[in-house]
Amino acid sequence: MSQTILKISGLKVAYGGIQAVKGVDLEIREGELVTLIGANGAGKTTTMKAITGLQGWAAGEVEYLGKSIKGMPSYELLKRGLVMVPEGRGVFARMTITENLKMGAYVRNDEAGIQRDIDRMFTIFPRLKERANQLAGTMSGGEQQMLAMGRALMSQPKLLLLDEPSMGLSPIMVDKIFEVVRDISAQGVTVLLVEQNARLALHAADRGYVMDSGLITMSGNAKDMLNDPKVRAAYLGE
Numbered sequence: 001m002s003q004t005i006l007k008i009s010g011l012k013v014a015y016g017g018i019q020a021v022k023g024v025d026l027e028i029r030e031g032e033l034v035t036l037i038g039a040n041g042a043g044k045t046t047t048m049k050a051i052t053g054l055q056g057w058a059a060g061e062v063e064y065l066g067k068s069i070k071g072m073p074s075y076e077l078l079k080r081g082l083v084m085v086p087e088g089r090g091v092f093a094r095m096t097i098t099e100n101l102k103m104g105a106y107v108r109n110d111e112a113g114i115q116r117d118i119d120r121m122f123t124i125f126p127r128l129k130e131r132a133n134q135l136a137g138t139m140s141g142g143e144q145q146m147l148a149m150g151r152a153l154m155s156q157p158k159l160l161l162l163d164e165p166s167m168g169l170s171p172i173m174v175d176k177i178f179e180v181v182r183d184i185s186a187q188g189v190t191v192l193l194v195e196q197n198a199r200l201a202l203h204a205a206d207r208g209y210v211m212d213s214g215l216i217t218m219s220g221n222a223k224d225m226l227n228d229p230k231v232r233a234a235y236l237g238e
């Protein structure tokens with residue numbers, strides 16, 4: 001069995017007096033595609049922010065590649081291959097697509113490799129190639145999502161955290177984004193995917209976790225979860 005890449009134990013996060021995450025345990029092995037699903041406000045984004053150093057936490061432990069990453073800033077984590085694509089994408093609006101992709105590679109200094117990877121991003125996302133010199137802020141939501149994912153991939157991540165990549169996209173664009181998520185995973189990048197679209201997420205994933213009111217209430221093989229009556233009733237709208 002492959003090595004554990006991320007291990008979260010007893011994670012608790014509070015915003016002032018509000019407990020958003022109340023003791024979460026979650027483990028991801030290298031190469032897995034794991035999804036975290038749950039209702040609005042369950043604490044999924046907060047969990048991701050805690051992992052990536054964007055949100056401090058009150059109790060618990062997060063280990064990445066066997067070491068505690070408590071208090072480690074996001075850029076340190078990026079250098080070590082832990083990268084998040086936030087909800088709302090966060091592209092640099094006043095930079096072109098190519099400049100955004102180059103920014104993703106700022107922790108690297110292999111110029112030839114960076115250029116090769118930009119070409120690779122243009123192969124994965126032909127839409128970005130057509131618009132290489134367009135300002136990112138003028139692109140559609142789906143195009144910005146592609147760019148945000150491309151920019152994250154430029155840093156050569158080992159573990160990629162995706163927060164709601166399908167948010168606000170048309171069905172065709174959602175299919176495209178999920179196709180890319182599966183490809184990224186097939187190429188060996190470990191993925192943690194937070195998604196509102198539980199059906200698509202569970203179809204794409206190896207394993208899933210369900211979060212409810214700050215706690216993990218269920219976990220297991222993604223295909224088994226798709227067939228679980230409780231998951232079907234609560235999260236697949238059946």
Ligand code: ATP
Binds near residue numbers: 039
């Ligand atoms: P969604 O699917 O709607 O994005 P989520 O599962 O990602 O939801 P979080 O965004 O983690 O949920 O929010 C968990 C809880 O923490 C919510 O009740 C939210 O209102 C609260 N919360 C999130 N961010 C803050 C903040 N900066 N300050 C105060 N409360 C916050």
